[in-house]
Amino acid sequence: xxxxxxxxxxxxxxxxxxxxxxxxxxxxxxxxxxxxxxxxxxxxxxxxxxxxxxxxxxxxxxxxxxxxxxxxxxxxxxxxxxxxxxxxxxxxxxxxxxxxxxxxxxxxxxxxxxxxxxxxxxxxxxxxxxxxxxxxxxxxxxxxxxxxxxxxxxxxxxxxxxxxxxxxxxxxxxxxxxxxxxxxxxxxxxxxxxxxxxxxxxxxxxxxxxxxxxxxxxxxxxxxxxxxxxxxxxxxxxxxxxxxxxxxxxxxxxxxxxxxxxxxxxxxxxxxxxxxxxxxxxxxxxxxxxxxxxxxxxxxxxxxxxxxxxxxxxxxxxxxxxxxxxxxxxxxxxxxxxxxxxx
Ligand SMILES: NC(=O)c1ccc[n+]([C@@H]2O[C@H](COP(=O)([O-])OP(=O)(O)OC[C@H]3O[C@@H](n4cnc5c(N)ncnc54)[C@H](OP(=O)(O)O)[C@@H]3O)[C@@H](O)[C@H]2O)c1
Numbered sequence: 001x002x003x004x005x006x007x008x009x010x011x012x013x014x015x016x017x018x019x020x021x022x023x024x025x026x027x028x029x030x031x032x033x034x035x036x037x038x039x040x041x042x043x044x045x046x047x048x049x050x051x052x053x054x055x056x057x058x059x060x061x062x063x064x065x066x067x068x069x070x071x072x073x074x075x076x077x078x079x080x081x082x083x084x085x086x087x088x089x090x091x092x093x094x095x096x097x098x099x100x101x102x103x104x105x106x107x108x109x110x111x112x113x114x115x116x117x118x119x120x121x122x123x124x125x126x127x128x129x130x131x132x133x134x135x136x137x138x139x140x141x142x143x144x145x146x147x148x149x150x151x152x153x154x155x156x157x158x159x160x161x162x163x164x165x166x167x168x169x170x171x172x173x174x175x176x177x178x179x180x181x182x183x184x185x186x187x188x189x190x191x192x193x194x195x196x197x198x199x200x201x202x203x204x205x206x207x208x209x210x211x212x213x214x215x216x217x218x219x220x221x222x223x224x225x226x227x228x229x230x231x232x233x234x235x236x237x238x239x240x241x242x243x244x245x246x247x248x249x250x251x252x253x254x255x256x257x258x259x260x261x262x263x264x265x266x267x268x269x270x271x272x273x274x275x276x277x278x279x280x281x282x283x284x285x286x287x288x289x290x291x292x293x294x295x296x297x298x299x300x301x302x303x304x305x306x307x308x309x310x311x312x313x314x315x316x317x318x319x320x321x322x323x324x325x326x327x328x329x330x331x332x333x334x335x336x337x338x339x340x341x342x343x
Contacts, residue, residue, distance in 0.1 A: 001030070003055075004037045004337055007087045007118070009080060009109055010095035011044035011065055014123055014150070017326025018093060019058045025330075035337050041087035042071070043080050050074040051087055080105065084112045091336055093329050094122035100214075100223045100239060103130045114138045114146060121332040123150025123325050129223040129239055132230045145336055148231065150328030152178065152224045153301040156317030160331060162232045162305070169307035171232060176303030177296055178224040178269040178282075180319040181207045181215040182247050186265050186284075187297040189255055195248070207299055218246035218267060218282040225269040225280040233271055235278035242280040250284055258286045264294045292316075 038055030092113040103126040139146040202208035263286040296302040301319030318324040
C-alpha cells in the first residue's frame, strides 16, 4: 500500500486536530479505505519547521506542541516555500491564519504547492474566498486538486454535499447560519442579556476573539458566502460584491419584536440565482419559528439548499472546533486518495 505523504503548514488547533485524528484512526483508515500516510513536513511559527522523507514522529510533535515547546527532531532551516518545493508531498494541508483582505502568505503557499503538482486541502478561507477560480485553474493544469471543505461550516459537509450526494440537483438558493459566534450571541440575547454583556461572555468562552469585528460585523460570513457562490453556484464574485451587515445594531426591542411575531433573529448568509445572476448577501433577518433555521441555537451552523429535485434540504452541524475542522481535512484527503490521484 503506497503511503500518502502529507505536509502541514500551521500546527495550531486544526493542524494538531488532523494529526490527532490520523493517529487515532490509522488502523481503521487502512482497513476501511486502504489508506496509509506519513506526515513528511510541518511548518509552524511557534514550533519550527521540520522535514523527514520517511515520516515525522507526529506523536512526539503533538506532545511538544501541547507543552508549548519547539520541535526537537528533523529540524530544517528552510522557509515555507522551500519546504513545499522540497518535501515531495502528495497533499499540502494549508492551516495557517485566515486573512480575508490579502489572503496572506496562504495564497503563495497554495499556488506553490499546486504548481509543484501537490494537492492542496485547506480550511483557510483566504485563498478560497479571494482566488478560488484561479486556484482551481492552476490545480486543473497541474492535474491536482484544491479542496476546501473546512472553509465553510468546518467538517459539516457542505461543499462535498453539493458535489456528492446532491450532484444532479440544480441548486437555486443557499441560505443559512454561517457564523457560530453571532448565532450564540443572538441565542443568548433572547434570554434577556444585552449585546455588550453577551459579547463579553462569548469572548470568555473563546467563541469571539478579542477583536470581534470579523464575526459581529458579518465579514466572516461574507467570506463564506463568496466561497459558496463561486464554488457551488459557479459565480465569480469578489468579497466586495457581497453586501454585508452584522448584528451590532440589533437591540433588545428588535429581539422582543421578533418574539411577538413568532420569529427569531438570525445572521443569514445567502446566495441566490436571480435573473440569470448570482447574488450574495449577509444580513440579520427575522426567521419564522416554523423554519428549520430558526431552531438552530448556540454556536451551531446550518444551511438550507433549495433544489429542483428535492425541494429544500437543510444540514445542521458544528462550524468550528479542533476535531470538527480536522475532520474536514481528513475528508478532503480521503477524497484525493479515493480519486486515485495519489495511490
Ligand atoms: N479552529 C477552527 O475551528 C477553524 C474552523 C474553520 C476554519 N478554520 C481556519 O483554519 C485555519 C487554521 O485555524 P486554527 O484554528 O488551527 O488556527 P491557529 O490555532 O491559530 O493555528 C495556526 C497556526 O499556524 C501558525 N502560522 C501562522 N502563519 C504561519 C506561517 N506563515 N507559517 C507557519 N506557521 C504559521 C500560527 O502561529 P502563530 O500563532 O504564531 O500565528 C499557529 O500556530 C485558519 O485559517 C482558520 O481560519 C479554523
